[in-house]
Amino acid sequence: MRDHTKEKAMAGPRPVVMSGPSGAGKSTLLKKLLKEFDGVFGFSVSHYHYVTREVMQADVAKGEFLENAEFSGNMYGTSKAAVQAVQAKNLICILDIDMQGVKNIKRTDLNPIYVSIQPPSMETLEKRLRDRKTESEESLQKRLHAAKVDMEISKEPGLFDVLIINDDLDLAYGKLKDALLEEIQKVRDTNNS
């Protein structure tokens, strides 16, 4: 059998997908994580691409992008190469992506840990989004609708490795840490060796 140990070591730590509806608490949990584990996590640079539309579209078609979107006529995306660059620095790359992004990344060989952050209920989600005071009524309704869809799809067996209901923040954070502990330890071990 071929020995893949070396290749894996060179690839670096597994990335982490953090998905879930807007307002579920992804940023809140991430902030805690970054505060507790300094120098362990990294972010892929989501860049505007100064390439022609044709080049970008070809890359998207080849599956080089995990996410791509278009804002005011510009195309942008998170590329696989950007994630690998973070891994090469021995950092756990955090990918805050939506369901479409999750499906795209499944088609790559990046092998992330898939985490879904979910609100305890639609009512709680609505309250949190309203209290956050970041949305207009229209955008709030849009997010609530998208959340319903997201909550349903997330239950699909095998789609996520861990599904965390963010009710009590400290409990949810504990679960997130448990899911990532092995990878965090690897980063630390590599740094200390």
Ligand SMILES: Nc1ncnc2c1ncn2[C@@H]1O[C@H](COP(=O)(O)OP(=O)(O)OP(=O)(O)O)[C@@H](O)[C@H]1O
């Ligand atoms: N466990 C919790 N209990 C109570 N409030 C919470 C909890 N987790 C997060 N919140 C609050 O809910 C709101 C939404 O959380 P947050 O902004 O982290 O969500 P998000 O998933 O990152 O949303 P978006 O995708 O829109 O950025 C925030 O105001 C946050 O302070």
